[in-house]
Amino acid sequence: MSNSTFTASPFLGKTFGVTVANVTKKFGRTTVLKDVSLEVKPGEIFCIMGPSGSGKTVLLKHIAGLEIPTSGEVRIGDFDAADPETRNKVHLALVFQAGALFNSLSVYDNLALYPREHRECNEAGIRERVMHALSILSLEKAANKFPSDLSGGMKKRVAIARALVMEPQLLLYDEPTSELDPVMSATLTEIIATLREQTAVTSIVVTHDRDLAFAIADRVAFVMDGKIRGVGRPADFKNPTDPVIANFLNPVIDLKNPRFKQLENSHE
Amino acid sequence: MNYLTIIIGHIGGTLLLLVRSLKFLPTLPRQFARFMEQCYLIGYTSLPIVTILSFFIGSVLALQSGYSMENFGAKQFIGTLVGLTMARELGPVMVAILIAGRVGSAITAELASMKVYQEIDALTTMNIPPERMLVLPRLAAIVVMMPVLAIIANLCGWYGGALVCQYTHSISVDSEAYFTALKAYMKRSDVTDGLIKAEVFGFVIILVCCYIGLNTRGGPREIGASVTKAVVTSLILILVLDYFVTKALLMS
Amino acid sequence: MNNTSQSIRVGLFFLLGLALAWITFESLNGGRLFKKPGYTLVAGFANLKGLKTGDEVRMAGVKVGAVGITRLAGHRVEAVIDVEPGVQIPTDAVASVEQSSLLGSNYLGVTFGTPGGPLLKDGDEIKTKPTVDMSEVISQLGNLGSKLEQVVGDIGKSMGGGGGENGNIFQRLDKLVTDNGPKLTATISNLEDITAKIKNGDGTFGKLVNDPKLHDELLASVGEIKLAAADARTFMSDTKGIVADVKSGKGALGVLLYDQSTADNLKMSVANVRSVSDKIAKGEGTLGRLLADDGLYKDAQATLKKADRALDGLGEQGPITAVGVVANALF
Numbered sequence: 097m098s099n100s101t102f103t104a105s106p107f108l109g110k111t112f113g114v115t116v117a118n119v120t121k122k123f124g125r126t127t128v129l130k131d132v133s134l135e136v137k138p139g140e141i142f143c144i145m146g147p148s149g150s151g152k153t154v155l156l157k158h159i160a161g162l163e164i165p166t167s168g169e170v171r172i173g174d175f176d177a178a179d180p181e182t183r184n185k186v187h188l189a190l191v192f193q194a195g196a197l198f199n200s201l202s203v204y205d206n207l208a209l210y211p212r213e214h215r216e217c218n219e220a221g222i223r224e225r226v227m228h229a230l231s232i233l234s235l236e237k238a239a240n241k242f243p244s245d246l247s248g249g250m251k252k253r254v255a256i257a258r259a260l261v262m263e264p265q266l267l268l269y270d271e272p273t274s275e276l277d278p279v280m281s282a283t284l285t286e287i288i289a290t291l292r293e294q295t296a297v298t299s300i301v302v303t304h305d306r307d308l309a310f311a312i313a314d315r316v317a318f319v320m321d322g323k324i325r326g327v328g329r330p331a332d333f334k335n336p337t338d339p340v341i342a343n344f345l346n347p348v349i350d351l352k353n354p355r356f357k358q359l360e361n362s363h364e
Numbered sequence: 365m366n367y368l369t370i371i372i373g374h375i376g377g378t379l380l381l382l383v384r385s386l387k388f389l390p391t392l393p394r395q396f397a398r399f400m401e402q403c404y405l406i407g408y409t410s411l412p413i414v415t416i417l418s419f420f421i422g423s424v425l426a427l428q429s430g431y432s433m434e435n436f437g438a439k440q441f442i443g444t445l446v447g448l449t450m451a452r453e454l455g456p457v458m459v460a461i462l463i464a465g466r467v468g469s470a471i472t473a474e475l476a477s478m479k480v481y482q483e484i485d486a487l488t489t490m491n492i493p494p495e496r497m498l499v500l501p502r503l504a505a506i507v508v509m510m511p512v513l514a515i516i517a518n519l520c521g522w523y524g525g526a527l528v529c530q531y532t533h534s535i536s537v538d539s540e541a542y543f544t545a546l547k548a549y550m551k552r553s554d555v556t557d558g559l560i561k562a563e564v565f566g567f568v569i570i571l572v573c574c575y576i577g578l579n580t581r582g583g584p585r586e587i588g589a590s591v592t593k594a595v596v597t598s599l600i601l602i603l604v605l606d607y608f609v610t611k612a613l614l615m616s
Numbered sequence: 617m618n619n620t621s622q623s624i625r626v627g628l629f630f631l632l633g634l635a636l637a638w639i640t641f642e643s644l645n646g647g648r649l650f651k652k653p654g655y656t657l658v659a660g661f662a663n664l665k666g667l668k669t670g671d672e673v674r675m676a677g678v679k680v681g682a683v684g685i686t687r688l689a690g691h692r693v694e695a696v697i698d699v700e701p702g703v704q705i706p707t708d709a710v711a712s713v714e715q716s717s718l719l720g721s722n723y724l725g726v727t728f729g730t731p732g733g734p735l736l737k738d739g740d741e742i743k744t745k746p747t748v749d750m751s752e753v754i755s756q757l758g759n760l761g762s763k764l765e766q767v768v769g770d771i772g773k774s775m776g777g778g779g780g781e782n783g784n785i786f787q788r789l790d791k792l793v794t795d796n797g798p799k800l801t802a803t804i805s806n807l808e809d810i811t812a813k814i815k816n817g818d819g820t821f822g823k824l825v826n827d828p829k830l831h832d833e834l835l836a837s838v839g840e841i842k843l844a845a846a847d848a849r850t851f852m853s854d855t856k857g858i859v860a861d862v863k864s865g866k867g868a869l870g871v872l873l874y875d876q877s878t879a880d881n882l883k884m885s886v887a888n889v890r891s892v893s894d895k896i897a898k899g900e901g902t903l904g905r906l907l908a909d910d911g912l913y914k915d916a917q918a919t920l921k922k923a924d925r926a927l928d929g930l931g932e933q934g935p936i937t938a939v940g941v942v943a944n945a946l947f
Contacts, residue, residue, distance in 0.1 A: 162485050183491040190489040196482035200474075213492045215394075262490060397619055403626040411629065512633025519636055552644050559637075 111265050111298045112173035112186055113138040114159055119168035121154060128154050130322040131168070136315075139296045141288065143309040146319035147344060153193070155319065156270055156302045160190045172266060186266060189259035193271040195251035197243040203230075203254050204239040207261045229257040233287070249280045256287065267291070269301040273308050285311050306345055318344070378575045381495060385503060388496040398501040406467050406502070406570075407509030413466065414459055414513050415520050421454055422446055422521030426528040430535035439537050443545030446525035451550065451558045455517040457606055459510070460565035464598035468573035471502060472594035475577025476587040484578065499574045503567065510566035511559045518558065522546065557613045564609050569598045654701040655738035656684060659711045659724065660692045662746055666722055667713050673697050673724045674714075675705070683724060697724065697742070706733040710743045810858075855889060 116134040120127065128151045136142045146152045157163040158170050161177045170177035172186050182188075197206050207226040211217060217225070230236050233253040243251060252272065259267060269288065273281040289312040292299050303309055309316050310330045318325040318333075318341050326333070326341055336342040392399060429445045475498060478484050487494050526539040576594040580586050664686055673681040681699040688694075699705065706729030714725040726742070736742060 157485075160485075160489050162488060183489070188489055190486070192482045192486060194481065196486040198478075198483055198486075199481070209492070210490050213490075213497070400619070400623045400626055403630075404622045408625050408629045508630065511637070512630055515633055515637045515640060519640065547644060550644050552641050555637075555640055555644065 111138050111296055113298060114142075114177075114266070114300065115171040116155070116159070117169045117171070119155075119158060119165040119170060121151075121158065121163065122166045128322055129158075129165075132319070132322070132324055133168075134317060134324065134327070136298060136300060138298055139292070140314040141292050141299045141301065141312050143313035143316045144300065144302045144319055145304060145306075145309055145316055145344075146325075147304060150319045151322040152302045152319045153270055156190070156268055156300065159300060160188060160268055162190075187262055187264045188266045188268070189262045189264035190268040191252070191255045191259050191270060191272060193274060195243070195248075195255040197246075197251055197254055197258070199243050201242075202239070203235065203241050203243070203246070206243070206254065207258050210258070210262050225261055229260040232260060233257045248275045249277070252276065252284070256284070260291075264297060267297050267299045269299065269303075271303055271305075272301060273303060273305045281305065281308065284308075288312055320344075374575070377579065378571060381499065381575050381578070382571055384493070385495040385499040388493065388500050391496055392500060392504055395497070395501050398497070399504050402501045402505035403509055405470075406463070406505045407512060410462065410466055410509075410513060411516070414462060414517050417458060417462060418450070418455060418517035418520040419524040421458055422450055422524030423528040425449055425454070425521070426525035426535070427532065430529065430532065430537075434534070439535060440541060441545055441549075442525065442529055442535065442537055443542035444549045446542075447522055447546035447550050448554060450521035450525075451518050451554045452561075452610075453558075453606075455521060456514050456558045456562035456565060457602060459513050459517045459562055460569060460602045461599065463506070463510070463513070463566055464569045464573075464595055464602065467506075468569045468598050469591050469595050471570065472573045472577040472591045473587060475574060476580035476590040477584075479578060479580045480583060480587055494578060498578075499571075502570050502574060506566040506570045507563065510562050514559050514562035515555075518555065557610075560613065561606065561609050564605060565602050568601055568605060572597055572601060654681065654699050654703075657697045657699060657705070657736055658739070658741045659695045659697060659744050660689070660741065661695065661713065661744055662692055663713075664693045664695060665713045665715075667695055667724060668722075671723055673699065673711075673726060675703070675709075675726045676728065680705075680726070695724065705736045705742065706730050707736055707740075708733055708743065709736070710745050712745050 114134070114136040116132055116136075119129055119132045121129040132151075132155060134142075134155075144152045144155060154163060158165055159172070159177055161170075161180070161182060164178045172182060172188070175182040175185055197203075198209065201209065204226060207229055208222050211222045211225060216222075227236065227239070230239055233256060235250070235253055235257055238246065238250060238254065243254070246254065252275075256269075256272070272284050272288065276284065285308050288299060288301065288308075291297065292312075301309070301313070310333075313330050315327060316330055316333060317327045318338075320340055326336075326338055333341065333345060336345060425446045426442055429442050430439060433439055433442060433445070475484075475494075478494075478498075484494050487497065522543075526542045529535050529537040529542045530539050573594045576590050576597065580590040667683060667686065669683055669685060671683045672679050673683060679700075680703040681697055684696040684698045686693060686695045697711075705726060709729030710727045712725050713722055715722055
């Protein structure tokens with residue numbers, strides 16, 4: 097993939113900021129989010145980082161309106177994210193971690209579903225939009241394949257292409273580079289950055305990929321154990337003062353860690 | 365939360381699903397292709413099994429009643445018995461059970477896997493309500509297809525009974541006498557009552573299976589659990605509803 | 617599987633379902649889903665005997681329509697009949713509720729009526745006759761027995777007993793004999809012979825007239841009716857023979873006819889006998905009906921058979937008594 101083939105589709109000019117205000121989320125007795133507050137400015141790439149199980153994906157689902165906060169509020173621009181009506185007003189696209197492609201539909205139909213359902217244009221117009229999105233991610237050859245025939249990386253690219261067809265005003269990525277090889281990770285990183293550059297769409301990226309976050313993010317938030325541990329520009333975290341964040345970003349690989357003593361012994 | 369609350373919650377959830385789906389009824393004409401696909405899956409592909417099953421149910425019914433009615437010298441009423449039983453009871457109930465097992469389970473499995481693999485979430489973020497795209501075409505298809513399947517089941521059962529009566533040595537009631545007896549005591553309302561029952565069963569099965577599928581939480585393991593739950597719930601509902609619908613139809 | 621062929625299959629499938637539903641509805645209840653424009657008649661009964669909507673209307677066993685609604689109308693019940701188009705029912709056709717089997721399943725039977733007569737039109741009322749129950753048949757047979765007794769008594773009276781305006785035959789014959797003296801002795805003895813035979817109960821008719829036990833038996837078991845009928849016939853032919861003999865002048869009685877003074881009386885007697893025999897031949901009166909009406913005989917046949925069997929079983933054991941019947945039933 098090279099940038100020369102890369103031109104953005106005619107996105108709607110408007111984009112939205114996101115405000116997360118004192119959101120707490122409980123699943124039964126476990127509290128996943130504890131009084132989380134964030135401010136994402138329109139047009140910026142905002143990365144949410146944190147270890148697995150810290151609640152960052154749940155936070156993203158709140159922004160997408162798929163989860164309703166136990167207390168607190170998420171606002172997209174002036175709209176409440178939890179209100180189904182908001183989706184009529186904001187074109188919001190979420191790139192799922194596993195792609196979440198429709199298995200019963202071909203790649204082409206996966207992409208065409210949104211414009212068809214919303215009757216945004218005729219079949220010829222839809223075809224143009226779909227093929228354009230596919231070409232951005234060099235997926236033209238996969239158009240008639242089914243999701244089950246695709247590799248993990250291909251599925252992610254198709255998922256991003258499907259998000260592009262929606263001409264989003266707010267783009268959410270859930271672990272876009274997980275399970276990908278380093279080259280593909282780099283490509284996706286380029287794509288996210290270029291998309292924002294060309295369309296100025298607000299992008300929120302949930303990831304634990306340090307390289308991705310530091311390469312593209314305007315700002316980074318660290319979520320640890322359901323709480324915001326720190327927010328700032330990537331440069332602020334080059335030499336983090338917080339030991340927890342420091343350990344997350346630069347984990348020390350200590351083969352002599354006493355924790356593994358038992359393991360060693362058992363091998364003897 | 366006790367079981368009663370959970371059950372009431374599920375009833376409410378199912379009814380809400382119904383209301384939300386019916387709200388999209390005006391979009392049905394432009395979902396015609398999807399509706400046709402569901403008609404094909406629910407109706408057309410169920411035809412062979414419905415035919416075979418109802419044929420043998422009619423046959424067995426004739427065989428058993430022939431055996432027991434011989435004692436009363438009432439063999440000439442086998443046609444009446446098979447006809448009424450198939451039309452009023454066994455036809456609709458067996459078709460409903462088949463639909464629950466064959467179509468209901470498939471619907472639950474499909475929707476549950478879509479839910480587990482976040483396809484439902486993807487639809488929601490794409491502002492395509494799953495009720496509109498996934499539930500409504502299925503409900504519409506079952507409404508159209510269920511009476512067709514039920515009437516086919518009735519006729520297959522009747523002919524199965526007729527064949528058995530004619531060619532079983534111990535019964536030997538010829539098919540003309542069989543159908544005369546069948547017609548003599550059957551009214552049109554017996555058949556329409558059966559069709560109404562089938563319609564109610566089919567609708568409830570599909571609705572419940574959609575609800576359970578869409579409310580699956582967790583991983584792939586829960587898909588199987590949901591399918592089991594959907595089929596068991598459907599079967600219970602068929603037989604419980606059977607009682608009440610029959611009672612209502614007999615009173616009216 | 618492309619969308620078109622899928623749609624075609626679904627469409628065919630749906631049409632198949634519609635067709636099957638149509639066939640089913642059409643064949644049930646005589647197809648009133650798409651009712652052909654026939655006409656309706658009203659039939660009033662005292663008792664419908666379980667005739668219900670949808671039952672067949674048959675003319676000589678052929679289905680010509682179906683019972684529409686049944687309703688109470690004052691002191692009778694009415695069945696509205698939907699008659700198929702093209703079926704012609706004359707005004708004198710009679711409808712009655714018939715049973716097609718002993719277990720129920722009624723139909724409405726309609727007789728042919730007079731061919732070529734005026735036809736019933738839409739909304740007309742058809743003549744009906746009450747249906748014969750088995751119990752009614754039996755009670756009618758009882759009546760028949762008593763009427764038969766009466767007739768036989770009348771015949772006996774005109775032959776031997778009390779007087780009418782013309783006196784009785786034998787008194788007059790007696791007088792004739794007295795008036796004409798010894799000439800008639802032979803004749804009288806002949807006649808005496810006949811009457812004695814009747815009185816003594818010789819011959820079947822004599823038995824019928826004189827033996828009260830036989831009367832009782834006749835009433836109790838209608839099976840004897842057949843026998844009585846046959847005997848009556850024999851008697852009549854006997855009587856006819858005698859009359860013919862007299863007419864042709866054979867024997868002593870014939871000679872009497874040439875005697876002017878008694879000729880008128882004798883003529884009258886013969887006329888009396890003839891009128892009785894004519895009546896019987898024409899089928900008037902109960903005995904006559906019994907001889908002439910085939911239908912009544914058939915109606916009674918099933919009952920008679922049973923009675924015959926009962927008689928056969930008990931005949932050898934002596935008189936028909938209640939004890940006998942009970943004993944027979946028990947063992």
